[in-house]
Amino acid sequence: MAAKKACETMGKSLVEDVHRWGSMKQTGVSLRYMMEFGSKPTQRNLLISAQFLHKELPIRIARRVIDLDSLPYGLSKKPAVLKVRDWYLDSFRDLRSFPDIKDTNDEKEFTDMIKAVKVRHNNVVPMMALGVKQLKKSLNPNIVNEDLVEIHQFLDRFYLSRIGIRMLIGQHVELHNPNPSPHVVGYIHTKMSPVEVIRNACEDARAICCREYGSCPEVKIFGDPSFTFAYVPLHLHLMVFELVKNSLRAVEERFMDSDKLAPPVRIIVADGIEDVTIKISDEGGGIPRSGLPKIFTYLYSTADNSFDSDPELESGDSITMAGYGYGIPITRLYARYFGGDLQIISMEGYGTDAYLHLSRLGDSQEPLP
Known part of the structure:
Protein backbone atom coordinates (compact mmCIF):
# COMPACT_ATOMS: atom_id res chain seq x y z
CA MET A 1 0.00 0.00 0.00
CA HIS A 183 40.32 23.77 19.28
CA VAL A 184 37.45 23.94 16.80
CA VAL A 185 36.98 20.97 14.47
CA GLY A 186 33.90 21.62 12.34
CA TYR A 187 30.95 21.61 14.76
CA ILE A 188 33.05 20.15 17.58
CA HIS A 189 34.97 22.18 20.15
CA THR A 190 37.70 20.04 21.69
CA LYS A 191 37.99 22.37 24.71
CA MET A 192 34.42 23.51 25.20
CA SER A 193 33.63 25.20 28.51
CA PRO A 194 30.13 24.00 29.46
CA VAL A 195 29.75 26.90 31.90
CA GLU A 196 30.37 29.41 29.11
CA VAL A 197 27.90 27.73 26.71
CA ILE A 198 25.32 27.50 29.52
CA ARG A 199 25.76 31.19 30.30
CA ASN A 200 25.05 32.14 26.67
CA ALA A 201 22.05 29.80 26.44
CA CYS A 202 20.64 31.28 29.69
CA GLU A 203 20.98 34.82 28.34
CA ASP A 204 19.03 33.82 25.23
CA ALA A 205 16.32 32.10 27.28
CA ARG A 206 16.04 35.05 29.70
CA ALA A 207 15.75 37.51 26.81
CA ILE A 208 12.78 35.54 25.48
CA CYS A 209 11.20 35.27 28.94
CA CYS A 210 11.52 39.05 29.43
CA ARG A 211 9.96 39.63 26.03
CA GLU A 212 7.00 37.35 26.78
CA TYR A 213 6.36 38.25 30.42
CA GLY A 214 8.00 41.62 30.96
CA SER A 215 10.24 40.20 33.69
CA CYS A 216 12.38 37.16 34.31
CA PRO A 217 13.80 35.14 37.22
CA GLU A 218 17.56 35.14 37.84
CA VAL A 219 19.69 32.17 36.81
CA LYS A 220 22.58 31.10 39.05
CA ILE A 221 25.29 28.88 37.57
CA PHE A 222 27.58 26.80 39.81
CA GLY A 223 30.59 25.24 38.13
CA ASP A 224 34.19 25.86 37.14
CA PRO A 225 34.33 28.09 34.00
CA SER A 226 37.85 26.82 33.23
CA PHE A 227 36.71 23.17 33.01
CA THR A 228 36.51 22.01 29.37
CA PHE A 229 35.75 18.84 27.41
CA ALA A 230 35.11 17.89 23.77
CA TYR A 231 31.53 18.37 22.63
CA VAL A 232 29.31 20.16 20.10
CA PRO A 233 28.55 23.64 21.56
CA LEU A 234 25.55 24.10 19.25
CA HIS A 235 23.90 20.95 20.67
CA LEU A 236 24.59 21.92 24.27
CA HIS A 237 23.26 25.42 23.66
CA LEU A 238 20.02 24.05 22.17
CA MET A 239 19.49 21.61 25.07
CA VAL A 240 20.22 24.06 27.89
CA PHE A 241 18.24 26.81 26.18
CA GLU A 242 15.19 24.54 25.97
CA LEU A 243 15.39 23.33 29.58
CA VAL A 244 16.09 26.77 31.07
CA LYS A 245 13.32 28.33 28.99
CA ASN A 246 10.85 25.81 30.47
CA SER A 247 12.08 26.50 34.01
CA LEU A 248 11.88 30.27 33.58
CA ARG A 249 8.36 29.98 32.22
CA ALA A 250 7.23 27.76 35.11
CA VAL A 251 8.71 30.09 37.76
CA GLU A 252 7.46 33.26 36.06
CA GLU A 253 3.90 31.91 35.77
CA ARG A 254 3.87 30.62 39.35
CA PHE A 255 5.06 33.90 40.88
CA MET A 256 3.42 36.29 38.41
CA ASP A 257 0.71 37.53 40.79
CA SER A 258 2.68 36.91 43.97
CA ASP A 259 4.25 39.61 46.10
CA LYS A 260 7.17 37.23 46.72
CA LEU A 261 10.34 37.59 44.70
CA ALA A 262 10.57 34.83 42.08
CA PRO A 263 13.30 32.36 43.18
CA PRO A 264 16.27 31.86 40.84
CA VAL A 265 16.77 28.89 38.52
CA ARG A 266 19.91 27.06 39.69
CA ILE A 267 22.30 25.23 37.39
CA ILE A 268 25.06 22.94 38.64
CA VAL A 269 27.78 21.56 36.35
CA ALA A 270 29.42 18.36 37.66
CA ASP A 271 32.52 16.97 36.02
CA GLY A 272 32.57 13.17 36.32
CA ILE A 273 34.94 10.64 34.77
CA GLU A 274 32.36 9.22 32.35
CA ASP A 275 29.78 11.99 32.23
CA VAL A 276 29.48 15.71 32.54
CA THR A 277 26.13 16.23 34.29
CA ILE A 278 24.22 19.49 34.24
CA LYS A 279 21.39 19.86 36.73
CA ILE A 280 18.80 22.57 36.15
CA SER A 281 16.56 23.17 39.18
CA ASP A 282 13.56 25.44 39.43
CA GLU A 283 10.83 26.19 41.95
CA GLY A 284 8.14 26.52 39.31
CA GLY A 285 5.60 24.28 41.03
CA GLY A 286 6.60 21.00 39.41
CA ILE A 287 4.67 18.59 37.23
CA PRO A 288 2.07 16.13 38.58
CA ARG A 289 3.39 12.56 38.56
CA SER A 290 0.69 11.51 36.10
CA GLY A 291 1.96 14.15 33.66
CA LEU A 292 5.64 13.15 33.76
CA PRO A 293 5.49 10.38 31.11
CA LYS A 294 3.71 12.80 28.77
CA ILE A 295 6.51 15.34 28.70
CA PHE A 296 8.58 13.02 26.52
CA THR A 297 5.83 12.55 23.96
CA TYR A 298 5.20 14.61 20.84
CA LEU A 299 1.46 14.93 21.26
CA TYR A 300 1.42 16.93 24.42
CA SER A 301 2.30 20.48 25.33
CA THR A 302 1.41 22.47 28.41
CA ALA A 303 1.46 25.64 26.36
CA ASP A 304 -0.95 26.75 23.68
CA ASN A 305 0.29 26.01 20.21
CA SER A 306 2.20 28.88 18.77
CA PHE A 307 1.69 28.27 15.08
CA ASP A 308 -1.84 27.82 13.97
CA SER A 309 -1.21 29.90 10.92
CA ASP A 310 1.92 29.25 8.93
CA PRO A 311 4.77 27.02 10.03
CA GLU A 312 6.90 28.44 7.19
CA LEU A 313 7.43 31.47 9.42
CA GLU A 314 9.45 29.38 11.86
CA SER A 315 13.22 29.51 11.53
CA GLY A 316 15.43 26.44 11.16
CA ASP A 317 16.02 25.89 14.86
CA SER A 318 12.97 27.73 15.99
CA ILE A 319 13.06 29.79 19.15
CA THR A 320 9.67 30.37 20.70
CA MET A 321 8.98 30.45 24.41
CA ALA A 322 6.62 27.50 24.29
CA GLY A 323 5.41 26.00 21.13
CA TYR A 324 4.70 22.60 19.81
CA GLY A 325 5.73 20.70 22.93
CA TYR A 326 8.70 19.14 21.18
CA GLY A 327 11.43 20.79 23.23
CA ILE A 328 11.82 18.09 25.88
CA PRO A 329 11.70 14.95 23.68
CA ILE A 330 14.05 16.51 21.12
CA THR A 331 16.43 17.68 23.86
CA ARG A 332 16.62 14.08 25.07
CA LEU A 333 17.44 12.93 21.52
CA TYR A 334 20.27 15.48 21.25
CA ALA A 335 21.67 14.16 24.56
CA ARG A 336 21.35 10.52 23.43
CA TYR A 337 22.89 11.21 20.03
CA PHE A 338 26.38 11.24 21.57
CA GLY A 339 25.74 8.70 24.31
CA GLY A 340 24.18 10.96 26.97
CA ASP A 341 20.64 11.20 28.35
CA LEU A 342 18.07 13.48 29.93
CA GLN A 343 16.13 12.71 33.12
CA ILE A 344 13.45 14.85 34.67
CA ILE A 345 12.46 14.54 38.33
CA SER A 346 9.65 16.64 39.67
CA MET A 347 8.15 17.52 43.03
CA GLU A 348 4.58 18.59 42.47
CA GLY A 349 3.89 21.72 44.47
CA TYR A 350 7.56 22.71 44.53
CA GLY A 351 9.61 22.44 41.36
CA THR A 352 11.46 20.38 38.79
CA ASP A 353 15.04 19.12 38.39
CA ALA A 354 16.34 18.25 34.94
CA TYR A 355 19.52 16.16 34.77
CA LEU A 356 21.34 16.43 31.46
CA HIS A 357 24.03 13.74 31.17
CA LEU A 358 26.66 14.24 28.47
CA SER A 359 29.10 11.43 27.75
CA ARG A 360 32.67 12.68 27.87
CA LEU A 361 34.23 9.55 26.43
CA GLY A 362 33.31 10.65 22.92
CA ASP A 363 33.52 7.12 21.54
CA SER A 364 29.88 6.08 21.64
CA GLN A 365 28.62 5.41 18.11
CA GLU A 366 25.72 7.44 16.74
CA PRO A 367 22.46 5.62 17.54
CA LEU A 368 21.13 4.74 14.10
CA PRO A 369 17.35 4.42 13.87
Whole structure:
Protein backbone atom coordinates (compact mmCIF):
# COMPACT_ATOMS: atom_id res chain seq x y z
CA MET A 1 0.00 0.00 0.00
CA ALA A 2 2.73 2.45 1.01
CA ALA A 3 4.70 1.71 -2.15
CA LYS A 4 1.58 2.17 -4.29
CA LYS A 5 0.81 5.45 -2.56
CA ALA A 6 4.32 6.66 -3.29
CA CYS A 7 4.17 5.34 -6.87
CA GLU A 8 1.30 7.62 -7.68
CA THR A 9 3.46 10.67 -7.13
CA MET A 10 7.00 9.33 -7.46
CA GLY A 11 7.37 7.08 -10.47
CA LYS A 12 8.27 3.40 -10.30
CA SER A 13 12.04 3.62 -10.76
CA LEU A 14 12.39 6.22 -8.02
CA VAL A 15 10.32 4.07 -5.62
CA GLU A 16 12.53 1.07 -6.39
CA ASP A 17 15.67 3.15 -5.88
CA VAL A 18 14.39 4.47 -2.53
CA HIS A 19 13.62 0.93 -1.34
CA ARG A 20 16.95 -0.42 -2.57
CA TRP A 21 18.92 2.28 -0.72
CA GLY A 22 16.65 2.17 2.30
CA SER A 23 17.53 -1.49 2.85
CA MET A 24 21.30 -0.84 2.91
CA LYS A 25 23.21 -0.73 6.19
CA GLN A 26 23.85 2.67 7.76
CA THR A 27 27.32 3.50 9.07
CA GLY A 28 27.51 5.33 12.40
CA VAL A 29 30.39 7.58 13.36
CA SER A 30 31.56 8.63 16.82
CA LEU A 31 32.33 12.10 18.11
CA ARG A 32 35.95 11.02 18.59
CA TYR A 33 36.22 9.80 14.99
CA MET A 34 34.77 13.05 13.62
CA MET A 35 37.20 14.96 15.80
CA GLU A 36 40.30 13.03 14.78
CA PHE A 37 39.35 12.88 11.12
CA GLY A 38 38.46 16.58 10.93
CA SER A 39 41.50 17.86 12.83
CA LYS A 40 43.46 17.83 9.54
CA PRO A 41 41.00 18.95 6.85
CA THR A 42 43.38 18.24 3.95
CA GLN A 43 42.02 18.03 0.40
CA ARG A 44 42.35 14.25 0.63
CA ASN A 45 40.38 14.07 3.89
CA LEU A 46 37.64 16.32 2.50
CA LEU A 47 37.46 14.07 -0.55
CA ILE A 48 37.14 10.94 1.61
CA SER A 49 34.49 12.68 3.74
CA ALA A 50 32.47 13.70 0.66
CA GLN A 51 32.70 10.18 -0.79
CA PHE A 52 31.44 8.74 2.51
CA LEU A 53 28.49 11.20 2.61
CA HIS A 54 27.70 10.54 -1.06
CA LYS A 55 26.97 6.94 -0.13
CA GLU A 56 25.73 7.37 3.48
CA LEU A 57 23.22 10.24 3.13
CA PRO A 58 20.99 8.55 0.50
CA ILE A 59 20.72 5.46 2.75
CA ARG A 60 19.61 7.53 5.75
CA ILE A 61 17.27 9.73 3.72
CA ALA A 62 15.70 6.77 1.87
CA ARG A 63 14.85 5.14 5.20
CA ARG A 64 13.02 8.26 6.29
CA VAL A 65 11.05 8.41 3.00
CA ILE A 66 9.93 4.79 3.53
CA ASP A 67 8.99 5.62 7.13
CA LEU A 68 7.10 8.77 6.14
CA ASP A 69 5.13 6.74 3.63
CA SER A 70 3.89 4.08 6.04
CA LEU A 71 2.63 5.89 9.13
CA PRO A 72 -0.47 4.73 11.02
CA TYR A 73 -3.80 6.58 11.41
CA GLY A 74 -3.44 8.22 7.99
CA LEU A 75 -0.62 10.49 9.19
CA SER A 76 1.26 9.84 5.92
CA LYS A 77 -1.57 11.51 3.98
CA LYS A 78 -1.61 14.75 5.98
CA PRO A 79 -0.58 17.69 3.74
CA ALA A 80 2.26 18.80 6.03
CA VAL A 81 3.71 15.26 6.19
CA LEU A 82 3.50 14.89 2.39
CA LYS A 83 5.43 18.14 2.11
CA VAL A 84 8.19 16.80 4.38
CA ARG A 85 8.27 13.56 2.40
CA ASP A 86 8.73 15.57 -0.80
CA TRP A 87 11.66 17.48 0.73
CA TYR A 88 13.31 14.16 1.61
CA LEU A 89 12.59 12.78 -1.86
CA ASP A 90 14.09 15.85 -3.53
CA SER A 91 17.21 15.47 -1.40
CA PHE A 92 17.42 11.75 -2.20
CA ARG A 93 17.11 12.54 -5.90
CA ASP A 94 19.80 15.25 -5.70
CA LEU A 95 22.22 12.91 -3.92
CA ARG A 96 21.57 9.97 -6.22
CA SER A 97 21.94 12.00 -9.39
CA PHE A 98 25.27 13.47 -8.25
CA PRO A 99 28.11 11.67 -10.09
CA ASP A 100 30.98 9.92 -8.27
CA ILE A 101 33.28 12.34 -6.48
CA LYS A 102 36.77 12.04 -7.97
CA ASP A 103 38.57 15.33 -7.37
CA THR A 104 38.54 18.61 -5.44
CA ASN A 105 36.23 20.24 -7.96
CA ASP A 106 33.62 17.49 -7.56
CA GLU A 107 33.99 17.76 -3.79
CA LYS A 108 33.33 21.53 -3.83
CA GLU A 109 30.20 21.09 -5.96
CA PHE A 110 29.00 18.27 -3.71
CA THR A 111 29.52 20.45 -0.62
CA ASP A 112 27.37 23.21 -2.16
CA MET A 113 24.66 20.66 -2.95
CA ILE A 114 24.50 19.19 0.57
CA LYS A 115 24.50 22.73 2.00
CA ALA A 116 21.30 23.30 -0.02
CA VAL A 117 19.88 19.98 1.28
CA LYS A 118 20.44 21.15 4.87
CA VAL A 119 18.63 24.45 4.18
CA ARG A 120 15.76 22.62 2.45
CA HIS A 121 15.19 20.63 5.65
CA ASN A 122 15.30 23.65 8.00
CA ASN A 123 11.55 23.62 8.64
CA VAL A 124 11.11 19.87 9.05
CA VAL A 125 10.37 20.05 12.80
CA PRO A 126 7.58 22.68 12.68
CA MET A 127 6.17 21.07 9.53
CA MET A 128 6.02 17.60 11.12
CA ALA A 129 4.50 19.19 14.23
CA LEU A 130 1.84 20.70 12.00
CA GLY A 131 1.21 17.25 10.45
CA VAL A 132 0.74 15.71 13.91
CA LYS A 133 -1.58 18.57 14.79
CA GLN A 134 -3.61 17.95 11.62
CA LEU A 135 -3.81 14.30 12.68
CA LYS A 136 -4.94 15.14 16.23
CA LYS A 137 -7.78 17.27 14.85
CA SER A 138 -9.07 14.39 12.73
CA LEU A 139 -8.64 11.61 15.34
CA ASN A 140 -11.36 10.11 17.39
CA PRO A 141 -10.97 11.75 20.84
CA ASN A 142 -11.24 8.28 22.41
CA ILE A 143 -7.81 7.42 21.02
CA VAL A 144 -5.49 8.31 23.88
CA ASN A 145 -1.76 8.98 23.81
CA GLU A 146 -0.93 5.36 24.68
CA ASP A 147 -2.55 4.26 21.42
CA LEU A 148 -0.24 6.51 19.49
CA VAL A 149 2.92 4.70 20.59
CA GLU A 150 3.84 3.90 16.98
CA ILE A 151 3.74 7.58 16.11
CA HIS A 152 5.94 8.49 19.10
CA GLN A 153 8.42 5.78 18.13
CA PHE A 154 8.44 6.96 14.53
CA LEU A 155 9.03 10.59 15.56
CA ASP A 156 11.87 9.55 17.89
CA ARG A 157 13.55 7.65 15.03
CA PHE A 158 12.80 10.42 12.57
CA TYR A 159 14.20 13.28 14.66
CA LEU A 160 17.20 11.28 15.86
CA SER A 161 18.02 10.52 12.24
CA ARG A 162 17.58 14.20 11.37
CA ILE A 163 20.06 15.21 14.09
CA GLY A 164 22.57 12.75 12.59
CA ILE A 165 22.06 13.91 8.99
CA ARG A 166 22.44 17.57 9.99
CA MET A 167 25.50 16.79 12.10
CA LEU A 168 27.24 14.95 9.22
CA ILE A 169 26.41 17.64 6.65
CA GLY A 170 27.22 20.50 9.03
CA GLN A 171 30.50 18.91 10.09
CA HIS A 172 31.63 18.46 6.48
CA VAL A 173 30.58 21.97 5.43
CA GLU A 174 32.24 23.56 8.50
CA LEU A 175 35.58 21.89 7.75
CA HIS A 176 35.80 24.19 4.71
CA ASN A 177 35.65 27.32 6.82
CA PRO A 178 38.87 28.91 8.03
CA ASN A 179 39.42 27.72 11.56
CA PRO A 180 38.74 30.40 14.20
CA SER A 181 40.59 28.40 16.87
CA PRO A 182 42.89 25.37 16.98
CA HIS A 183 40.32 23.77 19.28
CA VAL A 184 37.45 23.94 16.80
CA VAL A 185 36.98 20.97 14.47
CA GLY A 186 33.90 21.62 12.34
CA TYR A 187 30.95 21.61 14.76
CA ILE A 188 33.05 20.15 17.58
CA HIS A 189 34.97 22.18 20.15
CA THR A 190 37.70 20.04 21.69
CA LYS A 191 37.99 22.37 24.71
CA MET A 192 34.42 23.51 25.20
CA SER A 193 33.63 25.20 28.51
CA PRO A 194 30.13 24.00 29.46
CA VAL A 195 29.75 26.90 31.90
CA GLU A 196 30.37 29.41 29.11
CA VAL A 197 27.90 27.73 26.71
CA ILE A 198 25.32 27.50 29.52
CA ARG A 199 25.76 31.19 30.30
CA ASN A 200 25.05 32.14 26.67
CA ALA A 201 22.05 29.80 26.44
CA CYS A 202 20.64 31.28 29.69
CA GLU A 203 20.98 34.82 28.34
CA ASP A 204 19.03 33.82 25.23
CA ALA A 205 16.32 32.10 27.28
CA ARG A 206 16.04 35.05 29.70
CA ALA A 207 15.75 37.51 26.81
CA ILE A 208 12.78 35.54 25.48
CA CYS A 209 11.20 35.27 28.94
CA CYS A 210 11.52 39.05 29.43
CA ARG A 211 9.96 39.63 26.03
CA GLU A 212 7.00 37.35 26.78
CA TYR A 213 6.36 38.25 30.42
CA GLY A 214 8.00 41.62 30.96
CA SER A 215 10.24 40.20 33.69
CA CYS A 216 12.38 37.16 34.31
CA PRO A 217 13.80 35.14 37.22
CA GLU A 218 17.56 35.14 37.84
CA VAL A 219 19.69 32.17 36.81
CA LYS A 220 22.58 31.10 39.05
CA ILE A 221 25.29 28.88 37.57
CA PHE A 222 27.58 26.80 39.81
CA GLY A 223 30.59 25.24 38.13
CA ASP A 224 34.19 25.86 37.14
CA PRO A 225 34.33 28.09 34.00
CA SER A 226 37.85 26.82 33.23
CA PHE A 227 36.71 23.17 33.01
CA THR A 228 36.51 22.01 29.37
CA PHE A 229 35.75 18.84 27.41
CA ALA A 230 35.11 17.89 23.77
CA TYR A 231 31.53 18.37 22.63
CA VAL A 232 29.31 20.16 20.10
CA PRO A 233 28.55 23.64 21.56
CA LEU A 234 25.55 24.10 19.25
CA HIS A 235 23.90 20.95 20.67
CA LEU A 236 24.59 21.92 24.27
CA HIS A 237 23.26 25.42 23.66
CA LEU A 238 20.02 24.05 22.17
CA MET A 239 19.49 21.61 25.07
CA VAL A 240 20.22 24.06 27.89
CA PHE A 241 18.24 26.81 26.18
CA GLU A 242 15.19 24.54 25.97
CA LEU A 243 15.39 23.33 29.58
CA VAL A 244 16.09 26.77 31.07
CA LYS A 245 13.32 28.33 28.99
CA ASN A 246 10.85 25.81 30.47
CA SER A 247 12.08 26.50 34.01
CA LEU A 248 11.88 30.27 33.58
CA ARG A 249 8.36 29.98 32.22
CA ALA A 250 7.23 27.76 35.11
CA VAL A 251 8.71 30.09 37.76
CA GLU A 252 7.46 33.26 36.06
CA GLU A 253 3.90 31.91 35.77
CA ARG A 254 3.87 30.62 39.35
CA PHE A 255 5.06 33.90 40.88
CA MET A 256 3.42 36.29 38.41
CA ASP A 257 0.71 37.53 40.79
CA SER A 258 2.68 36.91 43.97
CA ASP A 259 4.25 39.61 46.10
CA LYS A 260 7.17 37.23 46.72
CA LEU A 261 10.34 37.59 44.70
CA ALA A 262 10.57 34.83 42.08
CA PRO A 263 13.30 32.36 43.18
CA PRO A 264 16.27 31.86 40.84
CA VAL A 265 16.77 28.89 38.52
CA ARG A 266 19.91 27.06 39.69
CA ILE A 267 22.30 25.23 37.39
CA ILE A 268 25.06 22.94 38.64
CA VAL A 269 27.78 21.56 36.35
CA ALA A 270 29.42 18.36 37.66
CA ASP A 271 32.52 16.97 36.02
CA GLY A 272 32.57 13.17 36.32
CA ILE A 273 34.94 10.64 34.77
CA GLU A 274 32.36 9.22 32.35
CA ASP A 275 29.78 11.99 32.23
CA VAL A 276 29.48 15.71 32.54
CA THR A 277 26.13 16.23 34.29
CA ILE A 278 24.22 19.49 34.24
CA LYS A 279 21.39 19.86 36.73
CA ILE A 280 18.80 22.57 36.15
CA SER A 281 16.56 23.17 39.18
CA ASP A 282 13.56 25.44 39.43
CA GLU A 283 10.83 26.19 41.95
CA GLY A 284 8.14 26.52 39.31
CA GLY A 285 5.60 24.28 41.03
CA GLY A 286 6.60 21.00 39.41
CA ILE A 287 4.67 18.59 37.23
CA PRO A 288 2.07 16.13 38.58
CA ARG A 289 3.39 12.56 38.56
CA SER A 290 0.69 11.51 36.10
CA GLY A 291 1.96 14.15 33.66
CA LEU A 292 5.64 13.15 33.76
CA PRO A 293 5.49 10.38 31.11
CA LYS A 294 3.71 12.80 28.77
CA ILE A 295 6.51 15.34 28.70
CA PHE A 296 8.58 13.02 26.52
CA THR A 297 5.83 12.55 23.96
CA TYR A 298 5.20 14.61 20.84
CA LEU A 299 1.46 14.93 21.26
CA TYR A 300 1.42 16.93 24.42
CA SER A 301 2.30 20.48 25.33
CA THR A 302 1.41 22.47 28.41
CA ALA A 303 1.46 25.64 26.36
CA ASP A 304 -0.95 26.75 23.68
CA ASN A 305 0.29 26.01 20.21
CA SER A 306 2.20 28.88 18.77
CA PHE A 307 1.69 28.27 15.08
CA ASP A 308 -1.84 27.82 13.97
CA SER A 309 -1.21 29.90 10.92
CA ASP A 310 1.92 29.25 8.93
CA PRO A 311 4.77 27.02 10.03
CA GLU A 312 6.90 28.44 7.19
CA LEU A 313 7.43 31.47 9.42
CA GLU A 314 9.45 29.38 11.86
CA SER A 315 13.22 29.51 11.53
CA GLY A 316 15.43 26.44 11.16
CA ASP A 317 16.02 25.89 14.86
CA SER A 318 12.97 27.73 15.99
CA ILE A 319 13.06 29.79 19.15
CA THR A 320 9.67 30.37 20.70
CA MET A 321 8.98 30.45 24.41
CA ALA A 322 6.62 27.50 24.29
CA GLY A 323 5.41 26.00 21.13
CA TYR A 324 4.70 22.60 19.81
CA GLY A 325 5.73 20.70 22.93
CA TYR A 326 8.70 19.14 21.18
CA GLY A 327 11.43 20.79 23.23
CA ILE A 328 11.82 18.09 25.88
CA PRO A 329 11.70 14.95 23.68
CA ILE A 330 14.05 16.51 21.12
CA THR A 331 16.43 17.68 23.86
CA ARG A 332 16.62 14.08 25.07
CA LEU A 333 17.44 12.93 21.52
CA TYR A 334 20.27 15.48 21.25
CA ALA A 335 21.67 14.16 24.56
CA ARG A 336 21.35 10.52 23.43
CA TYR A 337 22.89 11.21 20.03
CA PHE A 338 26.38 11.24 21.57
CA GLY A 339 25.74 8.70 24.31
CA GLY A 340 24.18 10.96 26.97
CA ASP A 341 20.64 11.20 28.35
CA LEU A 342 18.07 13.48 29.93
CA GLN A 343 16.13 12.71 33.12
CA ILE A 344 13.45 14.85 34.67
CA ILE A 345 12.46 14.54 38.33
CA SER A 346 9.65 16.64 39.67
CA MET A 347 8.15 17.52 43.03
CA GLU A 348 4.58 18.59 42.47
CA GLY A 349 3.89 21.72 44.47
CA TYR A 350 7.56 22.71 44.53
CA GLY A 351 9.61 22.44 41.36
CA THR A 352 11.46 20.38 38.79
CA ASP A 353 15.04 19.12 38.39
CA ALA A 354 16.34 18.25 34.94
CA TYR A 355 19.52 16.16 34.77
CA LEU A 356 21.34 16.43 31.46
CA HIS A 357 24.03 13.74 31.17
CA LEU A 358 26.66 14.24 28.47
CA SER A 359 29.10 11.43 27.75
CA ARG A 360 32.67 12.68 27.87
CA LEU A 361 34.23 9.55 26.43
CA GLY A 362 33.31 10.65 22.92
CA ASP A 363 33.52 7.12 21.54
CA SER A 364 29.88 6.08 21.64
CA GLN A 365 28.62 5.41 18.11
CA GLU A 366 25.72 7.44 16.74
CA PRO A 367 22.46 5.62 17.54
CA LEU A 368 21.13 4.74 14.10
CA PRO A 369 17.35 4.42 13.87
